[in-house]
Amino acid sequence: MHGFWCLVLAVLLHGVSSAPNQQTPLQGSVVQRPDSRRPLQGRFLHVTDFHPDRFYEVYTSTAEDAACHRGQGPAGMYGAETSECDSPISLINETMTWIEHNLKDKIDFVIWTGDSARHDNDEDIPRNAAQVVGSNEMMVQKMFEVFGKHNGDEDDDDPNNDYTVPIIPSFGNNDILPHNVMAKGPNTWTRTYSRIWRQFIPEAQKHQFEQGGWYNVEVIPNKLAVFSLNTLYFADNNAAVDGCASPSEPGYRQLEWMRIQLQFMRDRGVKAILTGHQPPVRQDAKTLWDETCWQKYTLWLRQYRDVIISSHYGHFNYDHFLLQDFEDLDEDTKRGRMEDSSEDNAPISATETDDVHTSVSSDYWLELRETWSDLPKPPKSMTWPEGESGVDVAQKKKKSAAKKERRKRAKFLSKIGGTHAERFAASFISASVVPNLFPTTRVFEYNTTGLESPLAHGRTKTPPLAQKGELNENDLDARKKNKKHRFKIPDPPSKSTPPGPAYSPQTLSLLRYTQYYANITHINNDFPSENTSDASAQGWNEGKHKGKKPHNKDHEPQPKKFHFQVHYDTRDDDVYQLPDLTMPRLVDLARRIGDFKPVEDDEMVRPESEALLSGESAMADKKKKKHKKKHGKPGKHTKRNLPWYTFMRRAFVETKPIEEIEEQFGH
Structure with a gap:
């Protein structure tokens, strides 16, 4: 056998x-x-x-x-x-x-x-x-x-x-x-x-x-x-x-x-x-x-x-x-x-x-x-992982302000297990x-x-x-x-x-x-690249091309050249910006992801989602645009909420449209 x-x-x-x-x-x-x-x-x-x-x-x-x-x-x-x-x-x-x-x-x-x-x-x-x-x-x-x-x-x-x-x-x-x-x-x-x-x-x-x-x-x-x-x-x-x-x-x-x-x-x-x-x-x-x-x-x-x-x-x-x-x-x-x-x-x-x-x-x-969201927020003047710049900045202020700054820093560090989280x-x-x-x-x-x-x-x-x-x-x-x-x-x-x-x-x-990741929608080359699935559906999921007219079985596939492309790099990334993967950096990233607030009226920025869904590299052509608008277009988020939406797009490896992410996770 x-x-x-x-x-x-x-x-x-x-x-x-x-x-x-x-x-x-x-x-x-x-x-x-x-x-x-x-x-x-x-x-x-x-x-x-x-x-x-x-x-x-x-x-x-x-x-x-x-x-x-x-x-x-x-x-x-x-x-x-x-x-x-x-x-x-x-x-x-x-x-x-x-x-x-x-x-x-x-x-x-x-x-x-x-x-x-x-x-x-x-x-x-x-x-x-x-x-x-x-x-x-x-x-x-x-x-x-x-x-x-x-x-x-x-x-x-x-x-x-x-x-x-x-x-x-x-x-x-x-x-x-x-x-x-x-x-x-x-x-x-x-x-x-x-x-x-x-x-x-x-x-x-x-x-x-x-x-x-x-x-x-x-x-x-x-x-x-x-x-x-x-x-x-x-x-x-x-x-x-x-x-x-x-x-x-x-x-x-x-x-x-x-x-x-x-x-x-x-x-x-x-x-x-x-x-x-x-x-x-x-x-x-x-x-x-x-x-x-x-x-x-x-x-x-x-x-x-x-x-x-x-x-x-x-x-x-x-x-x-x-x-x-x-x-x-x-x-x-x-x-x-x-x-x-x-x-x-x-x-x-x-x-x-x-x-x-x-x-x-x-x-x-x-x-x-x-x-x-319950993770403590570090003082604005604190850096990772050394955590000394808060004192440096404070020393330039009055002694009372410096003392207050040190208390904030000490309180924060006590909550996360010290300077090294x-x-x-x-x-x-x-x-x-x-x-x-x-x-x-x-x-x-x-x-x-x-x-x-x-x-x-x-x-x-x-x-x-x-x-x-x-x-x-x-x-x-x-x-x-x-x-x-x-x-x-x-x-x-x-x-x-x-x-x-x-x-x-x-x-x-x-x-x-x-x-x-390999964008096989683009590589398979059998259907348009638009994404209409709900990848989080419970039970069996038929996939993003459900309802589309398929090719006959005798059709000869004509895929594009197979390759993996960079999705993101934790260091060279406009959102994560992690100098390393030590615990203080990861805790800070988790805090930023959890620091979500439903949008009412705030400054908006646009992530790099369109290029990803079309099969282009996520590391190229990253552009930011700012607007002052109550309800922005899909894919535009406040600077505060950008880590959360970026985290979710990446969790689903860019298979879930930004509109669905916003509807499902924007509350």
Whole structure:
């Protein structure tokens, strides 16, 4: 059976090849590594939610009973944008080809956060285990075609030496069968992926991976590790597990492993990036994690804030970020005790049932904005992250004014956890390759200062201490007798330790990310480029071309050249204007997004939306016009509201018309 699927997938992998895209905006310093064949670039790639579908057919129906598998309809050459259909193999091929031509030699590692199999969205073609496994094997092969060594070195006895850069995959909720449900390991799926991902998982961690599907890789030996978390054991809708309170639960074991590993990293002076599939969303409108898992994970973020640089997730399809507020930790959690999960102690959740597309209601975004609107506003004279200019300015005033200014600054800093905003942690959520919106990829840039020492790719042998993490069975029996389960609280950073890379600009701090997207409305070249969809509609969404007359099946597609274009860059952006991605900058951005006020009569500015929707680069031809008018034309916003509307346009990857955004989110 395995051989048959490999043969089928090999045939399907034959796709149209792309020439390199000439618009590659990646620039920056390169650190030479004396004994390495690759210089350290200071960038990494995040890709997520490919959802390849070998049953996808061009010009089929996007209706729920067809799923781009049959009938006649607007399914395009490279996908049916804003619909619930999955990715055609042609989109997978072109995405990986574009990455090869534009990013391959400009990144140091790849985080790949799951869902590399199609959704179970067609009753006539139900998924089976062979399809799920075969789809993931296909994606591994595509990764090898782009990042694999092809000089004979891959034939040695070390499978971890087969790639030019480390690749760190994670379990997605659709990478198993049935989706969402994974029982305690070791199980069939952890053993299967131990084989499929054998080139990616360090040999010393293979046994551990089979126990639960989590592992870490030192992508820069002795400097930086990437953790791959199995968020299925944290997920609120995984009926096979029950949170992270009880020592018998895999979620508890994963967090114990994570605690021990992070402490090991701290002791060695190594920093960590956390990755996984389902993000720690915790709202009344939408909750993805069990509350006990969110509580303990957030406590870990607080205690290891000197070690953890950032967290990266997929699954949601919408491009945005979250802040974890340490003030939301329960008193019991901070004392190291926790009851089992129950409906009484968890937020009300909009349950994911079919999970074909993780669509959310307007309430999710409005609740996020409301939360951020409560963030304190810094004094006008304060700058980030040093926060000294307020005093400098104040010293030029009278002593009483200076004293008042210092009080304001002190009050503000006390509310956000000091100069470096250490009350918060952040999670970056990337949009997907599957065109439920538009296909996207993302490249992060990080600070390489001080990393000039020799670095060669290939997994370093994991030190014995790093493998600790199994619980003593006697401890388990003792803890089961307690009504409230006790757990060890990690030590906080030493008081003499400076803020970590997440909080203060330094080596390994994230500097920026560049978001790319493929406007497949324009590239498919089958319909006019105007956008008339409501991408946030609940239930099945037929897509933006619903009701338009499709081509006949015998029509020969004539797509334009496939390419990704820059959507935005967090630093070189007129709205976000983030000098780096440290916590003070992100908290300030969240505050600006939350500082929304319905427009009555104010100064208006016009964002760069038209160019995006027509397929032109968002980085070009940015023009601002000012008006004094009570109700401006669509797309004109007050300067105060521009961050919110920009955030929402980008969340929907420019697939939602500005008029709909204003109507849905302008109150």
